[in-house]
Amino acid sequence: MITPTPSSSARTGRGASSASAHTDHSTSSPSARTGRGASSPSARAGRGASSASPRTGHSDFPASPRTGHGTVLPGQVLRLRGGRLSLRWRPRTTAVCLLLGVACLVVGALALTTGTYRVPLSGVVACLLGHGSGADSFIVVSLRLPRLVCALLAGAALGMSGAVFQSMSRNPLGSPDIVGFTSGAATGAVLQIMLFHGGPYATAVAAVAGGLATALIVGLLSAGRGAAVGYRIVLVGIGVSAMLTSLTAWLLTRASLYEAQDAQIWLIGSLNSVTWSVVTPLAAALAVLVPCTVLASRALNWLELGEDTARGLGVPVGRARLVLAVLATALAAATTAAVGPITFVALAAPHLCRRLVRPPGALVVPAAFMGALLLLTSDYAAGRVLPGTELPVGAMTGVLGGLYLCRLLLGRRASRP
Numbered sequence: 001m002i003t004p005t006p007s008s009s010a011r012t013g014r015g016a017s018s019a020s021a022h023t024d025h026s027t028s029s030p031s032a033r034t035g036r037g038a039s040s041p042s043a044r045a046g047r048g049a050s051s052a053s054p055r056t057g058h059s060d061f062p063a064s065p066r067t068g069h070g071t072v073l074p075g076q077v078l079r080l081r082g083g084r085l086s087l088r089w090r091p092r093t094t095a096v097c098l099l100l101g102v103a104c105l106v107v108g109a110l111a112l113t114t115g116t117y118r119v120p121l122s123g124v125v126a127c128l129l130g131h132g133s134g135a136d137s138f139i140v141v142s143l144r145l146p147r148l149v150c151a152l153l154a155g156a157a158l159g160m161s162g163a164v165f166q167s168m169s170r171n172p173l174g175s176p177d178i179v180g181f182t183s184g185a186a187t188g189a190v191l192q193i194m195l196f197h198g199g200p201y202a203t204a205v206a207a208v209a210g211g212l213a214t215a216l217i218v219g220l221l222s223a224g225r226g227a228a229v230g231y232r233i234v235l236v237g238i239g240v241s242a243m244l245t246s247l248t249a250w251l252l253t254r255a256s257l258y259e260a261q262d263a264q265i266w267l268i269g270s271l272n273s274v275t276w277s278v279v280t281p282l283a284a285a286l287a288v289l290v291p292c293t294v295l296a297s298r299a300l301n302w303l304e305l306g307e308d309t310a311r312g313l314g315v316p317v318g319r320a321r322l323v324l325a326v327l328a329t330a331l332a333a334a335t336t337a338a339v340g341p342i343t344f345v346a347l348a349a350p351h352l353c354r355r356l357v358r359p360p361g362a363l364v365v366p367a368a369f370m371g372a373l374l375l376l377t378s379d380y381a382a383g384r385v386l387p388g389t390e391l392p393v394g395a396m397t398g399v400l401g402g403l404y405l406c407r408l409l410l411g412r413r414a415s416r417p
Helices: 006-012 014-026 030-034 041-056 091-113 121-128 134-169 181-196 200-221 229-253 257-268 276-303 307-312 317-339 345-357 364-382 393-415
Strands: 076-080 085-089
Touching: 091 121, 091 134, 091 345, 091 364, 121 134, 134 276, 134 317, 134 345, 134 364, 181 200, 181 229, 181 257, 181 317, 200 229, 200 276, 200 317, 229 257, 276 307, 276 317, 276 364, 307 317, 345 364, 345 393, 364 393
Parallel strands: none
Antiparallel strands: 076 085
């Protein structure tokens, strides 16, 4: 399936020559391509992988004609500890992530220093080091810093979740808020608030359970194989989301005034009342989910080639899709439990990253940086767009995301012949 170049064949020796022999045999006649040679692609891929392994000691795939670094994916390979540990990285992707991180630092500094009560940058640094005055420390450490950290964590989680959903479904609209997962988390939280009168932790658990239940329903209803599975996920998700939105609206009509106001404020999605008690469980959940998602996302590069191709390369397609779907849904549900349903960040972050990075494959880590920057910038703008009024960040992202969605759909329509 993957044929080394002549130069890489010389480096790989006997294994490479066997791989080229298979290539010559398969291209000798049309019947060979459709017959015995085509019936065992996984066998040829396996023999090529085993022959390339002695050269690198760690690579499971033949050397790439494009990079020559023992990987079929573009990028550079960094080898540590005498070649026992290798790391593939792309210079452009790394540069984009660094720039997005610097942008987050700049917006974060503006968020900590500006506002109704201004604190100079030197005062902010003193407060972070524990040497600030009482008033400055209360404003910076107790009010603004939890909001800043929560925006970064929630935005990163939404960006990663959107990147996984879009890559799995191979659909640009495949994000947790579009396909209904965020609506499921919101419905679970509203049920807990209005029927069981639970506290913040009970609401968070109900939101996570609602998101996972919605993911299960959408997955079962859209199960199947073929290129149309991504479109089925989006269509089924939109239908389930509409039903859950109607259920939430009906519950609000049956609630008391206090319960309805409390639930409605939560449904908008806001960072205005975030404290360390909200940030701590979110950070604990992401400390487990983010590394697992980064490790599991390596299979996305092979899944984007198609299920048959990925299965021929030895990827456990069913298990990989299940693990990725659970992790992406848990990221979206945990964020919704902490700050409410914040829309369109998960949709826009992977698209914007793809325009900046432009590599093949999934962009899980760059999407995390972009999502953090988007949510932090939206929250900063929401608190200052109307003087004397702090808008919920969910309202700001809804307006900006709706405009971006319209532009995305119009752009796809204009690109068609």
